[in-house]
Amino acid sequence: MTTETRAVASPPVPENTAVRTPWRRHFALLWSGGALNGLGTMTFTLAVPLLALAQTGSPVTAAWIAVAGMLPRILLHAPVGVLVDRVDPRRVMIIGQAGRLAVTVLLVPPVLLWNAPVSLLIAAMAVHGICSTLFATAATTAVPHLVPEEHLAEAVGRNEARAHGTQMTGRPLGGLLFGLAAWAPTAFNLVMSSGALLTALFLPRPVRPAPVDRGGEREPFIEEFRAGFRWLYRDRLLRSALIVCTITNALFQTVWLLIMSTVTHEGFPPVLIGVVLAATGVGGLLGSLLAPRLVGRFRPVHMIALCLWSWMLPLGALAVAHHLDPRWLMATLPFTWGGIGFVGAHMNVTVGTYHATHVPRNLLGRVLGVDQFFAQGAMPLGLVCGGHLLEAWGPGPTSALLAAANGVIALVFTVLMVILNPPRARTGNATVAVAPDPGPL
Structure with missing residues (x-):
C-alpha cells in the first residue's frame, strides 16, 4: 500500500526570528511542570500504600493499591498517544493536572480524616496514575513542537536528568513526609499538582500548529492507534531499539531483585538499600548531563x-x-546499579532524540505510547521471572546468567545492525505535517 507523501510549505522566516522565539522560556516551563509532576507522583505513589498499610496492617492491600497506580502507566500509553496526536498537548496536560488535583482533594482526605474505606485509595491511585500518564505523555510529545531541532538532544538530556533527579529525591522525600505526618505527602502532592497546572497554563496556546486539512474525515480511532505500531514496524532502528530496551528492562528488574535479595541474605546494613537506590539516580543524572555530547557525535x-x-x-x-569477599560485594552493589543508570541515561537520550528528530510530529504521541507500553510492560514480567530464577539458581549463577544474556544481546545487535546491515541515512525532516502511510503490518 503506497500513498503520496505531502509536505507542508512554510513561509520564509526572517533570519532573526529564531533568535527572538522564546523557546527556552517555554521549554523551562515544560521542564518545570514535568519536575513538579514527577516529584508529586513519586511521593504520592509511595505514601498512599504506606497509608493503607498503617490503616489496615495488610501488606496485600498495600500491594494491590500500588499495582492500581502502576497499571495505567503500562496500559494507557498507546491510547493516550493517539489522544495527544489528535489534540493540543497543552490541553491534555491541563486536564491531567486538574484530575490529579480532584483526586488529591476528594478521595484521600476521607480516608485520612474520617476513616473512610481504604478501597477509596485504590480508586485514588488508579485515577492518579491515569492523570499522570496523560500529563507525562503530552509533555514529552510537546518537546519537538517547542524546541528547535538543533537543540533537541540537549532538551531530551535535560528531561532525562529531571527523571533521574525526581527518582533520586522523590521517594526519600515521600518517606520523610509520611514520617512527619500521614497527611503531609498528600498536601505536598496538592502543591506540586497546582504548580504543574500553572506551568501548563502559561505555555503557548496551542503547543502545536493547526492540523493540516487532508480533505476528508478523520480516520477512526483504531486506525490511528495502529499507525503507531506500523511506524515502529517499518523503522528498523526504532524496532530494534524497542526490542533491545524491552529485553534489557526485564533483565534490569531481575538485577534490582538480585541486589535487594543479596542485601537481605548477606545481612548487610539496611542503609545500603538507600545507598543503592540513590546510586541509580546519581548515575542516571550524571549520564543525562553527559549524553547529549555523545549523541551529537555518534550515529544512534x-x-x-x-x-x-x-x-x-x-x-x-x-x-x-x-x-x-563480602566487602567487595557490598561495594559492588551501588556501583552496579549506579552504572546501569548511567549507561541507561545515554540509551534513553539516544532513543528519545531519534524519536524527536525522525518520527513525524503528527505520529509522535502514538509511537511514544507504543514504545512505552512494551518497555514498561516488560518490568513486572522481569520481576516475576527473576524471582523464580533466583529461587532456582541462587544469586551467583543468576548474576552470571544476566551478564551473559546482555552480552548475547549486544553481540546480536552489533552484528545485525552495525556490521552486516547498517541503517541507511534518512532523507527528509521530521517536521512534515503529514506523514506517509507506513502501510499494512
Whole structure:
C-alpha cells in the first residue's frame, strides 16, 4: 500500500526570528511542570500504600493499591498517544493536572480524616496514575513542537536528568513526609499538582500548529492507534531499539531483585538499600548531563551498541563479586546499579532524540505510547521471572546468567545492525505535517 507523501510549505522566516522565539522560556516551563509532576507522583505513589498499610496492617492491600497506580502507566500509553496526536498537548496536560488535583482533594482526605474505606485509595491511585500518564505523555510529545531541532538532544538530556533527579529525591522525600505526618505527602502532592497546572497554563496556546486539512474525515480511532505500531514496524532502528530496551528492562528488574535479595541474605546494613537506590539516580543524572555530547557525535545505532557493551562492566562486576569477599560485594552493589543508570541515561537520550528528530510530529504521541507500553510492560514480567530464577539458581549463577544474556544481546545487535546491515541515512525532516502511510503490518 503506497500513498503520496505531502509536505507542508512554510513561509520564509526572517533570519532573526529564531533568535527572538522564546523557546527556552517555554521549554523551562515544560521542564518545570514535568519536575513538579514527577516529584508529586513519586511521593504520592509511595505514601498512599504506606497509608493503607498503617490503616489496615495488610501488606496485600498495600500491594494491590500500588499495582492500581502502576497499571495505567503500562496500559494507557498507546491510547493516550493517539489522544495527544489528535489534540493540543497543552490541553491534555491541563486536564491531567486538574484530575490529579480532584483526586488529591476528594478521595484521600476521607480516608485520612474520617476513616473512610481504604478501597477509596485504590480508586485514588488508579485515577492518579491515569492523570499522570496523560500529563507525562503530552509533555514529552510537546518537546519537538517547542524546541528547535538543533537543540533537541540537549532538551531530551535535560528531561532525562529531571527523571533521574525526581527518582533520586522523590521517594526519600515521600518517606520523610509520611514520617512527619500521614497527611503531609498528600498536601505536598496538592502543591506540586497546582504548580504543574500553572506551568501548563502559561505555555503557548496551542503547543502545536493547526492540523493540516487532508480533505476528508478523520480516520477512526483504531486506525490511528495502529499507525503507531506500523511506524515502529517499518523503522528498523526504532524496532530494534524497542526490542533491545524491552529485553534489557526485564533483565534490569531481575538485577534490582538480585541486589535487594543479596542485601537481605548477606545481612548487610539496611542503609545500603538507600545507598543503592540513590546510586541509580546519581548515575542516571550524571549520564543525562553527559549524553547529549555523545549523541551529537555518534550515529544512534552506534550509541545503542556502545550502551549495550558498556552495560557489561557493571553486570560483569556483579557476577564476579559474588565469588569474592563480602566487602567487595557490598561495594559492588551501588556501583552496579549506579552504572546501569548511567549507561541507561545515554540509551534513553539516544532513543528519545531519534524519536524527536525522525518520527513525524503528527505520529509522535502514538509511537511514544507504543514504545512505552512494551518497555514498561516488560518490568513486572522481569520481576516475576527473576524471582523464580533466583529461587532456582541462587544469586551467583543468576548474576552470571544476566551478564551473559546482555552480552548475547549486544553481540546480536552489533552484528545485525552495525556490521552486516547498517541503517541507511534518512532523507527528509521530521517536521512534515503529514506523514506517509507506513502501510499494512
